[in-house]
Amino acid sequence: MKVVAVLYPDDHPEHHPDVVASAARGLDLADHLSAAGHELVTTSDTGEQLDRELADAEVLITTPFWPVYLDDDRMAKAHHLSLVITAGVGSDHIDADAATARGISVTEVTGSNVVSVAEHNVLQILALVRNFVPAHRQVAEGRWDVADATQEAHDLEGKTVGILGLGAIGARTALRLKAFDVTILYYARHRRSPAEEAILGVRYARLDELVRTSDVICAATPLTSDTGALFDAERLATMKPGSWLVNTARGAIADADAVREACESGQLGGYAGDTWYPQPAPSDHPWRDMPRHALTVHYSGMTVEAQARIADGVREILAAHLAGEPLPDDYVVAAPQE
The missing domain is CATH 3.40.50.720 (NAD(P)-binding Rossmann-like Domain)
Structure with missing residues:
Protein backbone atom coordinates (compact mmCIF):
# COMPACT_ATOMS: atom_id res chain seq x y z
CA MET A 1 0.00 0.00 0.00
CA GLY A 111 -11.15 16.97 18.66
CA SER A 112 -7.40 17.10 18.17
CA ASN A 113 -7.24 20.90 17.92
CA VAL A 114 -10.13 21.99 20.15
CA VAL A 115 -8.18 23.27 23.14
CA SER A 116 -5.49 24.82 20.94
CA VAL A 117 -7.88 26.85 18.78
CA ALA A 118 -10.04 27.95 21.73
CA GLU A 119 -6.96 29.35 23.44
CA HIS A 120 -5.92 31.07 20.21
CA ASN A 121 -9.37 32.67 19.95
CA VAL A 122 -8.95 34.28 23.36
CA LEU A 123 -5.39 35.31 22.49
CA GLN A 124 -6.49 37.08 19.32
CA ILE A 125 -9.52 38.70 20.92
CA LEU A 126 -7.23 40.23 23.52
CA ALA A 127 -4.64 41.19 20.90
CA LEU A 128 -7.28 43.23 19.05
CA VAL A 129 -9.12 44.75 21.99
CA ARG A 130 -5.90 45.73 23.80
CA ASN A 131 -4.27 47.02 20.58
CA PHE A 132 -1.33 44.71 21.26
CA VAL A 133 0.25 44.49 17.82
CA PRO A 134 0.83 48.25 17.25
CA ALA A 135 2.11 48.60 20.81
CA HIS A 136 4.48 45.66 20.35
CA ARG A 137 5.64 47.02 17.00
CA GLN A 138 6.79 50.20 18.71
CA VAL A 139 9.40 48.20 20.61
CA ALA A 140 10.98 46.87 17.42
CA GLU A 141 10.83 50.33 15.83
CA GLY A 142 12.56 52.01 18.79
CA ARG A 143 9.51 54.15 19.62
CA TRP A 144 7.81 54.95 22.94
CA ASP A 145 4.50 56.62 22.07
CA VAL A 146 2.14 55.64 24.87
CA ALA A 147 -0.62 57.94 23.62
CA ASP A 148 -0.60 56.31 20.20
CA ALA A 149 -0.67 52.81 21.72
CA THR A 150 -3.51 53.53 24.14
CA GLN A 151 -5.77 55.46 21.76
CA GLU A 152 -7.30 52.19 20.55
CA ALA A 153 -6.68 50.01 23.61
CA HIS A 154 -9.74 48.91 25.59
CA ASP A 155 -10.75 46.64 28.46
CA LEU A 156 -12.45 43.41 27.45
CA GLU A 157 -14.49 43.37 30.66
CA GLY A 158 -18.02 44.61 30.16
CA LYS A 159 -18.01 44.02 26.42
CA THR A 160 -20.39 41.76 24.49
CA VAL A 161 -18.75 38.86 22.68
CA GLY A 162 -20.71 37.01 20.01
CA ILE A 163 -19.64 33.49 19.13
CA LEU A 164 -20.77 32.17 15.77
CA GLY A 165 -21.06 28.43 16.24
CA LEU A 166 -21.04 26.70 19.60
CA GLY A 167 -19.48 23.34 18.88
CA ALA A 168 -16.47 22.00 20.71
CA ILE A 169 -14.24 24.99 19.91
CA GLY A 170 -16.92 27.63 20.40
CA ALA A 171 -17.97 26.14 23.73
CA ARG A 172 -14.41 26.05 25.07
CA THR A 173 -13.89 29.60 23.88
CA ALA A 174 -16.96 30.65 25.86
CA LEU A 175 -15.74 28.88 28.98
CA ARG A 176 -12.42 30.68 28.79
CA LEU A 177 -14.08 34.05 28.25
CA LYS A 178 -16.35 33.75 31.33
CA ALA A 179 -13.52 34.88 33.59
CA PHE A 180 -13.37 38.24 31.77
CA ASP A 181 -16.88 39.22 32.92
CA VAL A 182 -18.24 39.66 29.42
CA THR A 183 -21.71 39.10 28.03
CA ILE A 184 -21.51 36.13 25.68
CA LEU A 185 -24.03 35.67 22.88
CA TYR A 186 -24.01 32.75 20.50
CA TYR A 187 -25.69 31.72 17.28
CA ALA A 188 -25.73 28.13 16.06
CA ARG A 189 -27.95 25.91 13.96
CA HIS A 190 -28.71 23.82 17.03
CA ARG A 191 -29.46 25.64 20.24
CA ARG A 192 -27.90 24.32 23.45
CA SER A 193 -30.07 23.23 26.38
CA PRO A 194 -30.75 25.75 29.18
CA ALA A 195 -28.41 23.80 31.46
CA GLU A 196 -25.59 23.91 28.91
CA GLU A 197 -26.15 27.62 28.32
CA ALA A 198 -25.91 28.24 32.06
CA ILE A 199 -22.68 26.25 32.38
CA LEU A 200 -21.08 28.01 29.42
CA GLY A 201 -22.39 31.43 30.47
CA VAL A 202 -23.96 32.13 27.09
CA ARG A 203 -27.26 33.44 25.74
CA TYR A 204 -28.72 32.47 22.37
CA ALA A 205 -29.23 35.24 19.83
CA ARG A 206 -30.30 35.22 16.24
CA LEU A 207 -27.53 35.97 13.78
CA ASP A 208 -28.63 39.51 12.93
CA GLU A 209 -28.95 40.44 16.61
CA LEU A 210 -25.55 38.94 17.42
CA VAL A 211 -23.86 40.84 14.59
CA ARG A 212 -25.59 44.10 15.43
CA THR A 213 -24.97 44.10 19.21
CA SER A 214 -21.58 42.42 19.70
CA ASP A 215 -18.41 44.36 20.40
CA VAL A 216 -16.38 41.30 19.39
CA ILE A 217 -17.43 38.50 17.04
CA CYS A 218 -15.60 35.19 17.03
CA ALA A 219 -16.28 32.83 14.13
CA ALA A 220 -16.11 29.18 15.22
CA THR A 221 -18.21 27.50 12.58
CA PRO A 222 -17.43 25.16 9.67
CA LEU A 223 -17.28 26.44 6.12
CA THR A 224 -20.51 25.44 4.39
CA SER A 225 -22.70 26.77 1.61
CA ASP A 226 -24.42 28.89 4.27
CA THR A 227 -21.28 30.37 5.82
CA GLY A 228 -19.18 31.04 2.71
CA ALA A 229 -18.57 34.82 2.47
CA LEU A 230 -20.90 35.24 5.45
CA PHE A 231 -19.05 38.40 6.45
CA ASP A 232 -19.40 40.33 3.22
CA ALA A 233 -19.59 44.10 2.84
CA GLU A 234 -23.29 44.18 3.66
CA ARG A 235 -22.96 42.21 6.89
CA LEU A 236 -19.81 44.01 7.99
CA ALA A 237 -21.73 47.28 7.64
CA THR A 238 -24.30 46.06 10.20
CA MET A 239 -21.64 45.44 12.86
CA LYS A 240 -21.10 48.05 15.56
CA PRO A 241 -18.66 50.66 14.25
CA GLY A 242 -15.22 49.91 15.61
CA SER A 243 -16.06 46.36 16.66
CA TRP A 244 -13.62 43.49 16.20
CA LEU A 245 -13.83 40.26 14.20
CA VAL A 246 -11.82 37.09 14.92
CA ASN A 247 -11.92 34.21 12.44
CA THR A 248 -10.02 31.02 13.21
CA ALA A 249 -12.72 28.99 11.45
CA ARG A 250 -12.08 29.28 7.71
CA GLY A 251 -10.78 32.19 5.70
CA ALA A 252 -13.53 31.94 3.10
CA ILE A 253 -16.16 32.78 5.75
CA ALA A 254 -15.06 36.40 5.30
CA ASP A 255 -14.90 38.34 2.05
CA ALA A 256 -11.23 39.31 1.82
CA ASP A 257 -11.70 42.62 0.02
CA ALA A 258 -14.66 43.64 2.17
CA VAL A 259 -12.70 42.96 5.36
CA ARG A 260 -9.80 45.05 4.12
CA GLU A 261 -12.11 47.95 3.25
CA ALA A 262 -13.79 47.74 6.68
CA CYS A 263 -10.42 47.81 8.43
CA GLU A 264 -9.26 50.76 6.32
CA SER A 265 -12.43 52.75 7.04
CA GLY A 266 -12.52 51.94 10.76
CA GLN A 267 -15.86 50.15 10.50
CA LEU A 268 -13.87 47.23 11.88
CA GLY A 269 -11.72 48.08 14.85
CA GLY A 270 -9.60 45.14 13.78
CA TYR A 271 -9.52 41.70 12.23
CA ALA A 272 -7.64 38.66 13.50
CA GLY A 273 -7.51 34.97 12.86
CA ASP A 274 -5.20 32.44 11.29
CA THR A 275 -7.29 31.02 8.46
CA TRP A 276 -6.91 32.35 4.93
CA TYR A 277 -8.18 31.50 1.47
CA PRO A 278 -6.42 30.14 -0.41
CA GLN A 279 -3.74 28.54 1.73
CA PRO A 280 -0.83 29.07 1.85
CA ALA A 281 -1.84 32.71 1.42
CA PRO A 282 -0.13 34.39 -1.56
CA SER A 283 2.27 37.23 -0.83
CA ASP A 284 -0.15 39.75 -2.34
CA HIS A 285 -3.20 38.62 -0.33
CA PRO A 286 -5.20 41.75 0.57
CA TRP A 287 -5.00 40.99 4.29
CA ARG A 288 -1.23 40.92 4.55
CA ASP A 289 -0.70 44.68 4.64
CA MET A 290 -4.10 45.97 5.70
CA PRO A 291 -4.31 48.13 8.84
CA ARG A 292 -5.79 47.01 12.16
CA HIS A 293 -5.03 43.33 11.83
CA ALA A 294 -3.50 40.73 14.15
CA LEU A 295 -3.41 37.82 11.71
CA THR A 296 -1.10 34.85 11.97
CA VAL A 297 -0.28 31.95 9.69
CA HIS A 298 -2.64 29.01 10.12
CA TYR A 299 -1.10 27.44 13.18
CA SER A 300 -3.64 27.78 15.99
CA GLY A 301 -4.53 24.09 15.88
CA MET A 302 -0.94 22.91 15.48
Whole structure:
Protein backbone atom coordinates (compact mmCIF):
# COMPACT_ATOMS: atom_id res chain seq x y z
CA MET A 1 0.00 0.00 0.00
CA LYS A 2 1.22 3.48 -0.84
CA VAL A 3 0.43 6.38 1.50
CA VAL A 4 1.02 9.96 0.34
CA ALA A 5 1.27 12.62 3.03
CA VAL A 6 1.14 16.28 1.95
CA LEU A 7 2.51 18.33 4.83
CA TYR A 8 4.05 21.75 5.23
CA PRO A 9 7.74 22.19 4.41
CA ASP A 10 10.42 22.43 7.07
CA ASP A 11 13.88 23.24 5.77
CA HIS A 12 15.50 22.85 9.19
CA PRO A 13 13.84 19.93 10.99
CA GLU A 14 16.86 19.62 13.25
CA HIS A 15 15.82 22.94 14.78
CA HIS A 16 12.24 21.79 15.32
CA PRO A 17 12.40 18.49 17.22
CA ASP A 18 8.78 18.75 18.40
CA VAL A 19 7.29 19.47 14.97
CA VAL A 20 6.03 16.16 13.58
CA ALA A 21 3.46 17.40 11.05
CA SER A 22 6.02 18.54 8.48
CA ALA A 23 7.02 16.82 5.27
CA ALA A 24 10.43 16.20 6.80
CA ARG A 25 8.95 14.21 9.69
CA GLY A 26 5.82 12.81 8.04
CA LEU A 27 4.00 12.48 11.37
CA ASP A 28 6.69 9.90 12.24
CA LEU A 29 4.78 7.28 10.25
CA ALA A 30 7.59 6.02 7.99
CA ASP A 31 9.11 3.35 10.23
CA HIS A 32 5.71 2.04 11.30
CA LEU A 33 4.45 1.72 7.72
CA SER A 34 7.72 0.35 6.36
CA ALA A 35 7.79 -2.38 9.02
CA ALA A 36 4.36 -3.48 7.79
CA GLY A 37 5.52 -3.51 4.18
CA HIS A 38 3.95 -0.24 3.11
CA GLU A 39 5.38 2.87 1.46
CA LEU A 40 5.12 6.43 2.76
CA VAL A 41 5.78 9.33 0.39
CA THR A 42 5.91 12.79 1.95
CA THR A 43 5.78 16.02 0.00
CA SER A 44 4.79 19.66 0.25
CA ASP A 45 3.87 19.84 -3.42
CA THR A 46 0.18 20.31 -4.17
CA GLY A 47 0.45 20.39 -7.96
CA GLU A 48 1.65 18.12 -10.73
CA GLN A 49 4.17 16.24 -8.61
CA LEU A 50 1.39 15.33 -6.19
CA ASP A 51 -0.84 14.14 -9.02
CA ARG A 52 1.90 11.78 -10.15
CA GLU A 53 2.24 10.36 -6.65
CA LEU A 54 -1.53 10.00 -6.25
CA ALA A 55 -1.83 7.94 -9.44
CA ASP A 56 -1.04 4.73 -7.54
CA ALA A 57 -1.70 5.81 -3.93
CA GLU A 58 -4.29 4.13 -1.70
CA VAL A 59 -4.26 6.72 1.11
CA LEU A 60 -3.85 10.49 1.05
CA ILE A 61 -3.00 12.41 4.21
CA THR A 62 -3.55 16.16 4.00
CA THR A 63 -3.99 18.98 6.51
CA PRO A 64 -6.13 22.11 6.86
CA PHE A 65 -2.89 24.11 7.26
CA TRP A 66 -1.24 23.05 3.99
CA PRO A 67 -4.32 21.72 2.20
CA VAL A 68 -4.70 19.60 -0.89
CA TYR A 69 -7.72 20.98 -2.73
CA LEU A 70 -9.16 17.63 -3.76
CA ASP A 71 -11.93 17.87 -6.33
CA ASP A 72 -13.53 15.25 -8.56
CA ASP A 73 -11.14 15.88 -11.45
CA ARG A 74 -8.15 15.19 -9.24
CA MET A 75 -9.73 12.11 -7.70
CA ALA A 76 -10.49 10.75 -11.17
CA LYS A 77 -6.73 10.48 -11.75
CA ALA A 78 -6.14 8.69 -8.43
CA HIS A 79 -7.45 5.29 -9.50
CA HIS A 80 -6.50 3.41 -6.31
CA LEU A 81 -7.39 6.03 -3.71
CA SER A 82 -9.75 4.69 -1.04
CA LEU A 83 -9.05 6.80 2.04
CA VAL A 84 -8.34 10.48 2.70
CA ILE A 85 -7.21 11.53 6.16
CA THR A 86 -7.20 15.14 7.26
CA ALA A 87 -4.43 15.41 9.82
CA GLY A 88 -6.34 17.92 11.89
CA VAL A 89 -9.92 19.16 11.87
CA GLY A 90 -11.82 20.63 8.93
CA SER A 91 -12.08 18.86 5.58
CA ASP A 92 -13.78 21.51 3.46
CA HIS A 93 -10.81 21.38 1.04
CA ILE A 94 -12.08 17.94 0.01
CA ASP A 95 -15.17 17.38 -2.15
CA ALA A 96 -16.70 14.79 0.17
CA ASP A 97 -19.66 14.02 -2.12
CA ALA A 98 -17.36 13.31 -5.05
CA ALA A 99 -15.15 11.21 -2.80
CA THR A 100 -17.92 8.96 -1.54
CA ALA A 101 -19.32 8.59 -5.06
CA ARG A 102 -15.93 7.18 -6.01
CA GLY A 103 -15.80 4.86 -3.02
CA ILE A 104 -13.37 7.01 -1.04
CA SER A 105 -13.78 7.54 2.70
CA VAL A 106 -12.96 10.96 4.19
CA THR A 107 -11.77 11.16 7.78
CA GLU A 108 -10.27 13.70 10.16
CA VAL A 109 -8.87 13.63 13.68
CA THR A 110 -11.89 14.99 15.50
CA GLY A 111 -11.15 16.97 18.66
CA SER A 112 -7.40 17.10 18.17
CA ASN A 113 -7.24 20.90 17.92
CA VAL A 114 -10.13 21.99 20.15
CA VAL A 115 -8.18 23.27 23.14
CA SER A 116 -5.49 24.82 20.94
CA VAL A 117 -7.88 26.85 18.78
CA ALA A 118 -10.04 27.95 21.73
CA GLU A 119 -6.96 29.35 23.44
CA HIS A 120 -5.92 31.07 20.21
CA ASN A 121 -9.37 32.67 19.95
CA VAL A 122 -8.95 34.28 23.36
CA LEU A 123 -5.39 35.31 22.49
CA GLN A 124 -6.49 37.08 19.32
CA ILE A 125 -9.52 38.70 20.92
CA LEU A 126 -7.23 40.23 23.52
CA ALA A 127 -4.64 41.19 20.90
CA LEU A 128 -7.28 43.23 19.05
CA VAL A 129 -9.12 44.75 21.99
CA ARG A 130 -5.90 45.73 23.80
CA ASN A 131 -4.27 47.02 20.58
CA PHE A 132 -1.33 44.71 21.26
CA VAL A 133 0.25 44.49 17.82
CA PRO A 134 0.83 48.25 17.25
CA ALA A 135 2.11 48.60 20.81
CA HIS A 136 4.48 45.66 20.35
CA ARG A 137 5.64 47.02 17.00
CA GLN A 138 6.79 50.20 18.71
CA VAL A 139 9.40 48.20 20.61
CA ALA A 140 10.98 46.87 17.42
CA GLU A 141 10.83 50.33 15.83
CA GLY A 142 12.56 52.01 18.79
CA ARG A 143 9.51 54.15 19.62
CA TRP A 144 7.81 54.95 22.94
CA ASP A 145 4.50 56.62 22.07
CA VAL A 146 2.14 55.64 24.87
CA ALA A 147 -0.62 57.94 23.62
CA ASP A 148 -0.60 56.31 20.20
CA ALA A 149 -0.67 52.81 21.72
CA THR A 150 -3.51 53.53 24.14
CA GLN A 151 -5.77 55.46 21.76
CA GLU A 152 -7.30 52.19 20.55
CA ALA A 153 -6.68 50.01 23.61
CA HIS A 154 -9.74 48.91 25.59
CA ASP A 155 -10.75 46.64 28.46
CA LEU A 156 -12.45 43.41 27.45
CA GLU A 157 -14.49 43.37 30.66
CA GLY A 158 -18.02 44.61 30.16
CA LYS A 159 -18.01 44.02 26.42
CA THR A 160 -20.39 41.76 24.49
CA VAL A 161 -18.75 38.86 22.68
CA GLY A 162 -20.71 37.01 20.01
CA ILE A 163 -19.64 33.49 19.13
CA LEU A 164 -20.77 32.17 15.77
CA GLY A 165 -21.06 28.43 16.24
CA LEU A 166 -21.04 26.70 19.60
CA GLY A 167 -19.48 23.34 18.88
CA ALA A 168 -16.47 22.00 20.71
CA ILE A 169 -14.24 24.99 19.91
CA GLY A 170 -16.92 27.63 20.40
CA ALA A 171 -17.97 26.14 23.73
CA ARG A 172 -14.41 26.05 25.07
CA THR A 173 -13.89 29.60 23.88
CA ALA A 174 -16.96 30.65 25.86
CA LEU A 175 -15.74 28.88 28.98
CA ARG A 176 -12.42 30.68 28.79
CA LEU A 177 -14.08 34.05 28.25
CA LYS A 178 -16.35 33.75 31.33
CA ALA A 179 -13.52 34.88 33.59
CA PHE A 180 -13.37 38.24 31.77
CA ASP A 181 -16.88 39.22 32.92
CA VAL A 182 -18.24 39.66 29.42
CA THR A 183 -21.71 39.10 28.03
CA ILE A 184 -21.51 36.13 25.68
CA LEU A 185 -24.03 35.67 22.88
CA TYR A 186 -24.01 32.75 20.50
CA TYR A 187 -25.69 31.72 17.28
CA ALA A 188 -25.73 28.13 16.06
CA ARG A 189 -27.95 25.91 13.96
CA HIS A 190 -28.71 23.82 17.03
CA ARG A 191 -29.46 25.64 20.24
CA ARG A 192 -27.90 24.32 23.45
CA SER A 193 -30.07 23.23 26.38
CA PRO A 194 -30.75 25.75 29.18
CA ALA A 195 -28.41 23.80 31.46
CA GLU A 196 -25.59 23.91 28.91
CA GLU A 197 -26.15 27.62 28.32
CA ALA A 198 -25.91 28.24 32.06
CA ILE A 199 -22.68 26.25 32.38
CA LEU A 200 -21.08 28.01 29.42
CA GLY A 201 -22.39 31.43 30.47
CA VAL A 202 -23.96 32.13 27.09
CA ARG A 203 -27.26 33.44 25.74
CA TYR A 204 -28.72 32.47 22.37
CA ALA A 205 -29.23 35.24 19.83
CA ARG A 206 -30.30 35.22 16.24
CA LEU A 207 -27.53 35.97 13.78
CA ASP A 208 -28.63 39.51 12.93
CA GLU A 209 -28.95 40.44 16.61
CA LEU A 210 -25.55 38.94 17.42
CA VAL A 211 -23.86 40.84 14.59
CA ARG A 212 -25.59 44.10 15.43
CA THR A 213 -24.97 44.10 19.21
CA SER A 214 -21.58 42.42 19.70
CA ASP A 215 -18.41 44.36 20.40
CA VAL A 216 -16.38 41.30 19.39
CA ILE A 217 -17.43 38.50 17.04
CA CYS A 218 -15.60 35.19 17.03
CA ALA A 219 -16.28 32.83 14.13
CA ALA A 220 -16.11 29.18 15.22
CA THR A 221 -18.21 27.50 12.58
CA PRO A 222 -17.43 25.16 9.67
CA LEU A 223 -17.28 26.44 6.12
CA THR A 224 -20.51 25.44 4.39
CA SER A 225 -22.70 26.77 1.61
CA ASP A 226 -24.42 28.89 4.27
CA THR A 227 -21.28 30.37 5.82
CA GLY A 228 -19.18 31.04 2.71
CA ALA A 229 -18.57 34.82 2.47
CA LEU A 230 -20.90 35.24 5.45
CA PHE A 231 -19.05 38.40 6.45
CA ASP A 232 -19.40 40.33 3.22
CA ALA A 233 -19.59 44.10 2.84
CA GLU A 234 -23.29 44.18 3.66
CA ARG A 235 -22.96 42.21 6.89
CA LEU A 236 -19.81 44.01 7.99
CA ALA A 237 -21.73 47.28 7.64
CA THR A 238 -24.30 46.06 10.20
CA MET A 239 -21.64 45.44 12.86
CA LYS A 240 -21.10 48.05 15.56
CA PRO A 241 -18.66 50.66 14.25
CA GLY A 242 -15.22 49.91 15.61
CA SER A 243 -16.06 46.36 16.66
CA TRP A 244 -13.62 43.49 16.20
CA LEU A 245 -13.83 40.26 14.20
CA VAL A 246 -11.82 37.09 14.92
CA ASN A 247 -11.92 34.21 12.44
CA THR A 248 -10.02 31.02 13.21
CA ALA A 249 -12.72 28.99 11.45
CA ARG A 250 -12.08 29.28 7.71
CA GLY A 251 -10.78 32.19 5.70
CA ALA A 252 -13.53 31.94 3.10
CA ILE A 253 -16.16 32.78 5.75
CA ALA A 254 -15.06 36.40 5.30
CA ASP A 255 -14.90 38.34 2.05
CA ALA A 256 -11.23 39.31 1.82
CA ASP A 257 -11.70 42.62 0.02
CA ALA A 258 -14.66 43.64 2.17
CA VAL A 259 -12.70 42.96 5.36
CA ARG A 260 -9.80 45.05 4.12
CA GLU A 261 -12.11 47.95 3.25
CA ALA A 262 -13.79 47.74 6.68
CA CYS A 263 -10.42 47.81 8.43
CA GLU A 264 -9.26 50.76 6.32
CA SER A 265 -12.43 52.75 7.04
CA GLY A 266 -12.52 51.94 10.76
CA GLN A 267 -15.86 50.15 10.50
CA LEU A 268 -13.87 47.23 11.88
CA GLY A 269 -11.72 48.08 14.85
CA GLY A 270 -9.60 45.14 13.78
CA TYR A 271 -9.52 41.70 12.23
CA ALA A 272 -7.64 38.66 13.50
CA GLY A 273 -7.51 34.97 12.86
CA ASP A 274 -5.20 32.44 11.29
CA THR A 275 -7.29 31.02 8.46
CA TRP A 276 -6.91 32.35 4.93
CA TYR A 277 -8.18 31.50 1.47
CA PRO A 278 -6.42 30.14 -0.41
CA GLN A 279 -3.74 28.54 1.73
CA PRO A 280 -0.83 29.07 1.85
CA ALA A 281 -1.84 32.71 1.42
CA PRO A 282 -0.13 34.39 -1.56
CA SER A 283 2.27 37.23 -0.83
CA ASP A 284 -0.15 39.75 -2.34
CA HIS A 285 -3.20 38.62 -0.33
CA PRO A 286 -5.20 41.75 0.57
CA TRP A 287 -5.00 40.99 4.29
CA ARG A 288 -1.23 40.92 4.55
CA ASP A 289 -0.70 44.68 4.64
CA MET A 290 -4.10 45.97 5.70
CA PRO A 291 -4.31 48.13 8.84
CA ARG A 292 -5.79 47.01 12.16
CA HIS A 293 -5.03 43.33 11.83
CA ALA A 294 -3.50 40.73 14.15
CA LEU A 295 -3.41 37.82 11.71
CA THR A 296 -1.10 34.85 11.97
CA VAL A 297 -0.28 31.95 9.69
CA HIS A 298 -2.64 29.01 10.12
CA TYR A 299 -1.10 27.44 13.18
CA SER A 300 -3.64 27.78 15.99
CA GLY A 301 -4.53 24.09 15.88
CA MET A 302 -0.94 22.91 15.48
CA THR A 303 0.60 23.38 18.89
CA VAL A 304 3.14 20.75 19.91
CA GLU A 305 0.44 19.04 21.97
CA ALA A 306 -2.09 19.20 19.14
CA GLN A 307 0.40 17.68 16.70
CA ALA A 308 0.90 14.75 19.04
CA ARG A 309 -2.86 14.23 19.21
CA ILE A 310 -3.12 14.49 15.42
CA ALA A 311 -0.34 11.96 14.86
CA ASP A 312 -1.98 9.52 17.28
CA GLY A 313 -5.32 9.89 15.50
CA VAL A 314 -3.80 9.38 12.04
CA ARG A 315 -2.11 6.19 13.27
CA GLU A 316 -5.43 4.96 14.69
CA ILE A 317 -7.23 5.58 11.39
CA LEU A 318 -4.46 3.92 9.39
CA ALA A 319 -4.39 0.91 11.71
CA ALA A 320 -8.11 0.32 11.21
CA HIS A 321 -7.77 0.72 7.44
CA LEU A 322 -4.83 -1.67 7.23
CA ALA A 323 -6.62 -4.26 9.33
CA GLY A 324 -9.76 -4.02 7.19
CA GLU A 325 -11.74 -2.93 10.23
CA PRO A 326 -14.39 -0.20 10.39
CA LEU A 327 -12.92 3.27 10.69
CA PRO A 328 -13.52 4.97 14.09
CA ASP A 329 -16.99 6.53 13.83
CA ASP A 330 -15.98 9.81 15.44
CA TYR A 331 -13.28 10.33 12.81
CA VAL A 332 -15.45 9.68 9.74
CA VAL A 333 -16.53 12.77 7.81
CA ALA A 334 -18.02 10.91 4.85
CA ALA A 335 -18.10 7.28 3.79
CA PRO A 336 -19.37 5.43 0.71
CA GLN A 337 -22.73 3.75 0.96
CA GLU A 338 -22.49 0.03 1.68
